[in-house]
Amino acid sequence: MPDAVNARITKFPLAFGAESREDAGGAILNYTDKLVTVDFMSWDPLSWTESWDLSAYGTEGIMHSCPLPASYKIYDSGKNGHQQGWTEWRETSFPEIWATKKTVYSPEIAEIGNPIYFDREAAAFVTSLRTGTPSVVPATQAHNVNRLLEAMFKSSELAGAEVSLTF
Structure with a gap:
């Protein structure tokens, strides 16, 4: 969890109408030893997460x-036991589309077309619950994500002012 966050979450009613969800967001996650920036734009021409690009830059x-x-x-600097230079990998195929069809319970959003990723996570959660083995992703992560989102919206309401996440 970051120590604090600064965020702006903006709707652009002229682009998609007043009923649209948030169209853009940006945040700075403030840690003791680093800053992490996050940005999101919902109107790119590609559908769903196929178009998302996540980047991280470190020393x-x-x-x-x-x-x-x-x-x-x-890219690794080669200073921590890995070979210096670039390593690349790409999934060779992705046969199922991410979102397939709209449903009665979500008429404005298509449901997930390839739930295998979520099925795997749910099975790991149930196994952890039944056997007591540690979960790879603990329930506290979901709680922390919700705390972070709440702080981001609060920061945005305060014109991007810093909101603390420490207790």
């Missing part, structure tokens, strides 16, 4: 990745 490396279809490109 010893750089990572660019896309969740679906999965790919990454990583």
